[in-house]
Amino acid sequence: xxxxxxxxxxxxxxxxxxxxxxxxxxxxxxxxxxxxxxxxxxxxxxxxxxxxxxxxxxxxxxxxxxxxxxxxxxxxxxxxxxxxxxxxxxxxxxxxxxxxxxxxxxxxxxxxxxxxxxxxxxxxxxxxxxxxxxxxxxxxxxxxxxxxxxxxxxxxxxxxxxxxxxxxxxxxxxxxxxxxxxxxxxxxxxxxxxxxxxxxxxxxxxxxxxxxxxxxxxxxxxxxxxxxxxxxxxxxxxxxxxxxxxxxxxxxxxxxxxxxxxxxxxxxxxxxxxxxxxxxxxxxxxxxxxxxxxxxxxxxxxxxxxxxxxxxxxxxxxxxxxxxxxxxxxxx
Numbered sequence: 491x492x493x494x495x496x497x498x499x500x501x502x503x504x505x506x507x508x509x510x511x512x513x514x515x516x517x518x519x520x521x522x523x524x525x526x527x528x529x530x531x532x533x534x535x536x537x538x539x540x541x542x543x544x545x546x547x548x549x550x551x552x553x554x555x556x557x558x559x560x561x562x563x564x565x566x567x568x569x570x571x572x573x574x575x576x577x578x579x580x581x582x583x584x585x586x587x588x589x590x591x592x593x594x595x596x597x598x599x600x601x602x603x604x605x606x607x608x609x610x611x612x613x614x615x616x617x618x619x620x621x622x623x624x625x626x627x628x629x630x631x632x633x634x635x636x637x638x639x640x641x642x643x644x645x646x647x648x649x650x651x652x653x654x655x656x657x658x659x660x661x662x663x664x665x666x667x668x669x670x671x672x673x674x675x676x677x678x679x680x681x682x683x684x685x686x687x688x689x690x691x692x693x694x695x696x697x698x699x700x701x702x703x704x705x706x707x708x709x710x711x712x713x714x715x716x717x718x719x720x721x722x723x724x725x726x727x728x729x730x731x732x733x734x735x736x737x738x739x740x741x742x743x744x745x746x747x748x749x750x751x752x753x754x755x756x757x758x759x760x761x762x763x764x765x766x767x768x769x770x771x772x773x774x775x776x777x778x779x780x781x782x783x784x785x786x787x788x789x790x791x792x793x794x795x796x797x798x799x800x801x802x803x804x805x806x807x808x809x810x811x812x813x814x815x816x817x818x819x820x821x822x
Contacts, residue, residue, distance in 0.1 A: 564640065564661040570654060572596045572613045584663070586633035603629045603637070612642070617654050620646040627664065639668040681750040683728060684735035692749030696759045696806035699747070703761065703799055710799040711765050712806070713758040713772075714751075714813040720789040726754060734790055737782060741774045755817070757810055768796040793817055 565578040574597050582589060585601060598604050598611050605611050616623040623644055630640045640661040647656045679691035687695070696712070703710040717734040719726055726734070731754065738748055738756060747759040760768070772794055779790055795816030797809050 564663070566597065566601060566659045566661065567656060568597045568613065568659070569656045570613075570617050572598050572611070574600070575656060581661075584632070584638075585630070591633075601630055603631055613657075616644055616657060617646065620644075620654065627668075630661075638663050639665045684732050684750050686735050686739065686756070687747060687749030689749060689751045692747060692751065692757055692759065693806060693810075695747050695749075696757075696810070699759055699761050700799060700804070700806050700809070704802060708762055709764045711760040711763045711768060711796055712798075712809040712813050713760065713768055713794055713796045714810065714817045715756045715758065715775075715792050715794050716817050717754045717756070717790060717792050720791050726790065730788060730790055733782060733786075733788075734779070734792070737778045738775060740778060741771055751810065751814075755814065757813070759806075765796045765798040768794075 562580045563578075564581040564584060565576070566574065566581055567576040568574050574592055574595055577587075577589065577592055581601075582592065585592075587600075592600065598608075598613060602612060608614055612623065612626050612628050616626070626642050626644065628640055628642065630638050632638070641664045642659045642661045645658045646654045647658065649655050679687055681688040700710055702708070715738060717726060717731065719730070735748070735750065735756065738758070742748055742758060742760075745761055746763075749757050749759075751757045760771075772792075775792070779792070783789055795813045797812045797816070799809060
């Protein structure tokens with residue numbers, strides 16, 4: 491009887507121990523799971539805080555780092571002849587001078603780029619027309635020859651007789667902004683596939699050149715190229731089209747304007763050129779294309795049409811349309 495009781499007690503204790511172990515394991519798993527969830531929540535919270543900080547920074551500077559500028563002003567004082575009277579430490583450090591090296595020197599040729607004519611300099615124009623140059627953007631040059639764009643706010647100082655005698659200029663470096671503006675202007679006017687002017691840019695430039703031709707009684711011609719592959723079973727590849735455009739660029743003058751106006755159609759604006767002179771240009775282009783075809787085993791060819799400005803009523807649109815119609819009816 492006593493043995494039966496002891497056995498039952500031992501069995502009960504074993505069951506209790508097993509249950510304790512199982513419960514402990516369950517609780518351990520549960521705690522680890524909660525810790526894992528907590529770590530995930532903390533990680534997500536950290537990311538949320540990081541994103542909040544990021545967007546807060548963007549809100550303060552929505553155009554990004556390319557539009558940031560130095561927050562410390564450049565201060566420059568000069569007299570009516572451009573002689574530097576004073577400069578702050580920030581300007582001296584940025585342009586690489588000591589005060590002894592800069593004071594007494596002319597700002598033009600040291601801080602400011604020297605223009606072709608004195609009358610083109612900011613300092614000359616500022617003292618002649620102060621109200622027009624309260625704000626001005628100029629290129630500046632450091633002692634080592636590095637150029638920067640500076641936005642200046644100018645204040646002219648007058649003597650008791652109302653005559654300007656000096657000026658204080660406060661400037662900020664806007665080089666990054668100017669570089670971005672130039673890049674955006676380039677991208678907005680260039681065909682991304684062939685890297686020549688796109689249609690809107692060509693039409694705008696052509697309209698300006700036609701107005702000049704009308705005003706001074708000069709010649710102006712428009713040429714439309716249409717590139718194609720002599721193998722009629724396929725069209726030009728992107729590489730071939732780029733090559734054709736670049737070949738056209740090699741034969742035009744620096745004063746001519748080449749642009750893409752269609753899929754395989756390009757327009758060329760030729761100031762000071764009559765339609766009678768266009769065949770010589772086409773001959774040079776054809777020679778370049780023959781050389782390219784031999785080297786690359788391609789078979790690119792072109793057809794073209796040219797028209798010249800004749801009437802006061804002509805527009806760049808009408809000239810391009812005339813040439814386009816002519817080239818469209820030509821057989822390859």
